[in-house]
Amino acid sequence: MGIEKDFSTKLSAGDVTIERRDIEMLEAIDRQGSMHGAAEELGRSYARLQNRIVELEAEVGQLTERQRGGRGGGGTRLTDTAHELRRRFDRHATELDGVATVTESVFTGTVDERTGELATVETAAGPIVALAPPGVREVQISVRSDAVVLTDPDETPEPDGTSLRNRFAGTVTAVEPGEEIASVTLSLAEDEAGDGNGNGNGDADLEALVTRSSRERLGLEPGRSVVASFKATAARGTRLDSQ
């Protein structure tokens, strides 16, 4: 459909929200050693840049050591706080990028039982324990492909010794190998399992990302039957109806 998941990462501290622009500003200051240099490098006005630094420091604490005068006129260096802020922003950005990049499997269903923030939802693939917003009955549950664990059905005897709450038997219908990461789609349908053609537009398809080594070790090929599990805290429900 040509629609892609997107986002913009931010950090909020008090009144200000720190955006990518701010982090790039800090990095430029770090490279240039001065705010004038950074403004030039970024092609933005020094005045606004300096104002922004003051705004940020009012909320976050000291980010720079600014000195005027001296040979060359002085300069500004970043504090450890600034570096830690940048690292933190980067971590957050890659995490967000993860959810925007990774595919997801969607199950629609109705909330069956609920205890607090946790709900068991009846879906075409069976009951799923998931986080669900309060006061909703019809939900769609999305499971990120990088949260799905595949195991050999012969070697997974203990259903109680793990914190994996959701566990389904399925058969591999398609494997899309990447360089190092392969995408494996399973059919969880109990009745019509393994209908051969991997269309599976039914609501009982589950996608999983595995490393090449895991794919080879588990022998993941179409037709292979595996056990797929994922944590309840990694399955998130969203309302289906308008309000």
Place this chain on the structure above:
Amino acid sequence: MGIEKDFSTKLSAGDVTIERRDIEMLEAIDRQGSMHGAAEELGRSYARLQNRIVELEAEVGQLTERQRGGRGGGGTRLTDTAHELRRRFDRHATELDGVATVTESVFTGTVDERTGELATVETAAGPIVALAPPGVREVQISVRSDAVVLTDPDETPEPDGTSLRNRFAGTVTAVEPGEEIASVTLSLAEDEAGDGNGNGNGDADLEALVTRSSRERLGLEPGRSVVASFKATAARGTRLDSQ
């Protein structure tokens, strides 16, 4: 420090990026049955709202069935495309909200070996297989708490029958019980495991989210030794140095 992870969710389609404002607009139209009504409800001008609809439809396809004239003057209804768009936005938003809400464990280390996008990183807790950006040696690896699986060490004999690539022995140092979801922090340090006081500012701490039922079933209390695992595709590395 008072800094919180934040974000804004978007969908990008061709030239336009769909933001929350647009989705709220669609919902208002759905409720009111007309664009004038929606503009009034949202307190924004009809002209801009109508323009925005045209912009969106130029990229995404028909979102509305607009009719002028007739009894009551006409009105507009949403198409299925619009409803699907809204659901998709909601799913994406809750996924992003997940990473902004959940805590993460951070390990710093150096890339040891690399095959494509996958790298094994040497950290204080041992080697971690993770996704890492190319051309970087010093990385920080963040693991979301909802991606960590805890298992009973006595009942996890098969290290090869699963797609969990990272597996560490650890001992519970703290448990913070919530209503239904508990946060368990482990110490993975091989030598000084279980030093008693749960400070553990060392780089070998790992946090995991488990349901209450899992916590009780596994007997997760401070001092308990468990096995923690997570997928390589759920561990993401970020550059540490400035450039």
Place this chain on the structure above:
DNA sequence: CGGCGTTGTATCGCCATGGATATCACGACC
């Protein structure tokens, strides 16, 4: 046939953001 409440446009003006410019303060080095 006129009224009514929509959808479509076109135009004006407000306001926030941010660049452009100018001026001062500073302090080590020459």
Place this chain on the structure above:
DNA sequence: GGTCGTGATATCCATGGCGATACAACGCCG
């Protein structure tokens, strides 16, 4: 003490987004 490149600050202006307003088109209904 002068120089020079920096930080600090104030003012003006260009631009874009958006509300406000006005007007035409439309089609059903009384």
